[in-house]
Amino acid sequence: MTLSMYEASVPVFSARLKALSGVLSAAEQNATERKIDPQVFLTARLAPDMYALVRQVQVATDHAKGAPSRLARREVPKYEDNEATFAELQARLTKTLDLLASFSAAEFDGSDERVVELKFGQREASMPGMQYLLHVAMPNFYFHVTTAYDILRHNGVPLTKGAYLGNRWRIARCEVSRPLPGNLV
Amino acid sequence: MTLSMYEASVPVFSARLKALSGVLSAAEQNATERKIDPQVFLTARLAPDMYALVRQVQVATDHAKGAPSRLARREVPKYEDNEATFAELQARLTKTLDLLASFSAAEFDGSDERVVELKFGQREASMPGMQYLLHVAMPNFYFHVTTAYDILRHNGVPLTKGAYLGNRWRIARCEVSRPLPGNLV
Numbered sequence A, B: 001m002t003l004s005m006y007e008a009s010v011p012v013f014s015a016r017l018k019a020l021s022g023v024l025s026a027a028e029q030n031a032t033e034r035k036i037d038p039q040v041f042l043t044a045r046l047a048p049d050m051y052a053l054v055r056q057v058q059v060a061t062d063h064a065k066g067a068p069s070r071l072a073r074r075e076v077p078k079y080e081d082n083e084a085t086f087a088e089l090q091a092r093l094t095k096t097l098d099l100l101a102s103f104s105a106a107e108f109d110g111s112d113e114r115v116v117e118l119k120f121g122q123r124e125a126s127m128p129g130m131q132y133l134l135h136v137a138m139p140n141f142y143f144h145v146t147t148a149y150d151i152l153r154h155n156g157v158p159l160t161k162g163a164y165l166g167n168r169w170r171i172a173r174c175e176v177s178r179p180l181p182g183n184l185v
Helices: A010-033 A038-042 A053-071 A086-101 A129-154 A161-165 B010-033 B038-042 B053-071 B086-101 B129-154 B161-165
Strands: A115-120 A123-128 B115-120 B123-128
Touching: A010 A038, A010 A053, A010 A086, A010 A129, A010 A161, A010 B129, A038 A053, A038 A086, A053 A086, A053 A115, A053 A129, A115 A129, A123 A129, A129 A161, A129 B010, A129 B129, A129 B161, A161 B129, B010 B038, B010 B053, B010 B086, B010 B129, B010 B161, B038 B053, B038 B086, B053 B086, B053 B115, B053 B129, B115 B129, B123 B129, B129 B161
Parallel strands: none
Antiparallel strands: A115 A123, B115 B123
């Protein structure tokens, strides 16, 4: 497989969101086991002026739906941003994964050099697609996926690095002679 | 600019490490202002079985030196992993940035399909370079860069998302009509 804007975006977002789904499932199960109200996890945050878990997941999916849509010159789907339970967050992840599965590699041809227009309220920016993907969308996406994991680890959910990675390097197109270290964080 | 294995690795690692350097500088300054022993930040962690700040920075730089070296078929430089102060972490970042600056784009030609051999102690894995970069090195790298930021935010260091991003989208090859939101986390 050769590198392309499609390969650098769609399968990456998909793999990370599938892993995030597993992380959230583990958190929900852990809340049940420890008799903790799931809202404690869902509203947890690492600092008073950082987003809570629900919002971290919402923003992660915003980048995962927004970046490929913009690069492929499709309209970015609007979400209501009203999730309040683990089930609703899982539904949002599923919706985003379904969107990602709908993209074809051909839609991304030329998107590295094509200019992407961004709007944040009254603020606007434009930059080549490659710049947008590698230096805006990905750093932001990874920030929120990682912080969601960090919030849960900080609250005692027994996750390993393997959960964050979704063990993808075991299921990916690679050979592993023995399981790789998944519990190093 | 068209997408390449070089563009998808070297400038990304460089930009994020430069931003991390700024984050660590802000943390050191904040420790001084609040009369907090810098070791409090350097040894802080989000969970008892997660790495402390120093180790997060070390592992982030391990991926930033390891991935490009492996893709370019260079030997991965060995570091001593003995940093214990902010100044020593900054020196490690500088050393890694200097290494990154030494790569030429041509060294990465064909690295997407070329197989990379990985060894972790007695464990081994091999996979195509693209798979390694996009699904092993980058997710791990971003994990540790983000968690370093999260540790500091959790300890009250007044950072914004702009610090994590290094405000790169203001200095990058793009046009911004007004400053973009940097404080959304």
